[in-house]
Amino acid sequence: MIRIIGFDADDTLWHNENIFHQAQERYRGLLAKYHPPAAVDRALFATEMRNLTLYGYGIKGFMLSATETAIELTQGAVSAQEIREIIALGQEMLAHPVELLPGVSEIVPALARDFRLLLITKGDLRDQERKIAASGLAAHFQAVEILSEKDGDAYARVLRRHGVAFGEFAMVGNSLKSDILPVLALGGAGVHVPYHITWQHEHVEEAPHVHPRFRRVERLAELPALLPELD
DSSP states (O other): OEEEEEEETTTTOOHHHHHHHHHEEEHHHHHHTTTTTHHHHHHHHHHHHHHHHHOOHHHHHHHHHHHHHHHHTTTTOOOOHHHHHHHHOOOOOOTOOOOTTHHHHHHHHHTTTTTTEEEEEEHHHHHHHHHHHHHHHHHGGGGEEEOOSHHHHHHHHHHTTTTOOOOGGEEEEEEEIIIIIIHHHTTTTEEEESSOOOOOGGOOOOOTEEEEEEEESSGGGGGGHHGGGGO
């Protein structure tokens, strides 16, 4: 039976990718006099992927990669003022208020009465800690895990650390790649709650629709009723 539920944070409990989406739109505008938007997007994504092992996930890594990309795309012609604008853009992202997704403030406390809840997210430690504190949800989770990567090995370490059997665990998240597929491979259950924007790095070819321990819901409010199906 499902006894422990893990929740992703960004774009599962609160908005996140829309902040990056808006920032990247402004970044394209900043470099519009040098390159068309599609070229800027391709170059930035390539830089982010190249730097992922150095900077990890999060806004700070995005800022550094955006600065590096601007220098490369302009062949060093980017001005100090334009660099300041990139830094200011990142600082605005870091100060953005936490906005919970619909139903989260009701569903999480309700589930915490019947299940052990774990918050399992990845990204920049300081920024994630800020968002978790600002969300007002921290008290409902027995533990918070901020990881550098979310893959099978990482989930296995987390679950063993908390004495959780794989078969008793269900992970809820917006990313098939990071939240669902690694947990299904371990023998756990996965509930996919898609967000309307998905970062390119998180795309996978298709969902495991026929897997007996996988479900997809459109809204988090659907989660409590389907949990018994995953046992």
